[in-house]
Amino acid sequence: MITIHKNENTAANGPETPSRYTWINLVDPRPEEIERALALGFLGGEFIEHALDQHECPRIEFDDECTIVVIRAPYIETRQGEERRSTVPIGIILARSVVTTICRVNDAAIQSRLHTCVQPACLFRIEQQLCQIFKEISLLFMRYLKEISAEIQELEHDLADTRSNEDLKLLLNLQKTVTYFHSALKTNDFIIDRIMRKGLSLGTGTKLSFTEDEIDGLDYALTETRQGIYMSKIFTEVLTSIANVYSSIISNSVNQIMKVLTSLTVIIMIPTFITSFYGMNIELPFQHDATAISIVSGIGVITTAGIILIMKLRKIL
Structure with missing residues (x-):
């Protein structure tokens, strides 16, 4: 799926040229949609491939005309009829006045967060849109971590009353989710911190100029990300403790x-x-x-x- 958002100064009817589009959003794109995006913006085909790789790590890479920033976002994964939380890479390709976001999964929560960036200020400034994306992804992580906190409390209550295989599966899924989240948040933290310290350039040319408000937005996203790291670390220790206690209870019962x-x-x-x-x-x-x-x-x-x-x-x- 491809979605193209125009700024307010764009004519209602006009040729599809890069100058008339500010944001191209690719979600699980088909080959023809990728070709259309390449025609609309100064994009590197290899950058799109990197963003669509499930195991791509957060990083920043440049070429002559554009820059890609890869971060990871949480999403709901469905396997064998069961839902669980995991992380997926999101590629943000910056090129002149065009911002392209690429995600390999069509997740409603991620797309809802990204579409909050469809604001006049964001559609006129690449820096503002980039800050808003970082902020929304960090808030999405916090939302899921709060849900995990409630599930851990419920799991503790269930394990105190009964000990079933379903509880063991839930414990395993929560441990895996928190591990994925902690790893993704750590690498996202590195990317945001690097941008705040060293700035960011469009390819090998123009350097982005962040305003004071945009710096505050990045700082907010960094704070939320580090809070998420702290929470995920605590949850990891709590879940490990629950697993050890659970194992001890079973052994004692036997x-x-x-x-x-x-x-x-x-x-x-x-x-x-x-x-x-x-x-x-x-x-x-x-x-x-x-x-x-x-x-x-x-x-x-x-x-x-x-x-x-x-x-x-x-x-x-």
């Missing part, structure tokens, strides 16, 4: 079950031994006595009660 079963085996073994002994076809005490069965049963009960008492005193049972 030990308790084995302890009870072993104790019952010992207890049952005593009357079994006595009755088996009196079942032998040899001369035995009390075998001619009419009350022999009562005597043998009494011995079994007394012996069993003694064993149970000893186990209780030694806290074995």
Whole structure:
């Protein structure tokens, strides 16, 4: 899908030239849409390929006419009918008056955040649009991290009551999500910090000129990103702690079950031994006595009660 946003000074009907477009948004583009974008803006074909690579790391790269800034954004991934959070690269190609954003997945939350950049100020200044994109992506990370915080609390409550395979799957998914988020936020932090310290150029030529408000916007995005890093680190430690406690609880439960079963085996073994002994076809005490069965049963009960008492005193049972 390709979306082209015009600024207010663009004529309603006119030729599609780069000067008349300020933002080209490519979402999971088809080959013909990529060709159209290449015709509208000064884009490097290899830059588009980089942005569409699922495993592309955040970075900044230049060529003669344009610059690509790659950051990672959170999105909802669906696999085998199950939804989970992951991250995807977003390429921002800057070329003269044209900004091109490229994302390989059509995620509603990402597109909603990006479309907040369709404002007059953003559509006239590349710097403003770049700052707004950084800000919206960092806020999206924070939104998902707050949702993860609520899910962790719910998971702790569930694990305190029951321990099912579904809880284990949720714990694993949360651990993977937080790991992906932490890695993406760390690299996004590096990109934003580098732009704030060293600035950014369009290709090998014009250097972008950020206003004081735009610097404040970058600083806000950097602050939110670092807060996200802090939160994801805490969540990682919390989830690791939950996993360790969960493993300890399961191990302790298994030990308790084995302890009870072993104790019952010992207890049952005593009357079994006595009755088996009196079942032998040899001369035995009390075998001619009419009350022999009562005597043998009494011995079994007394012996069993003694064993149970000893186990209780030694806290074995």
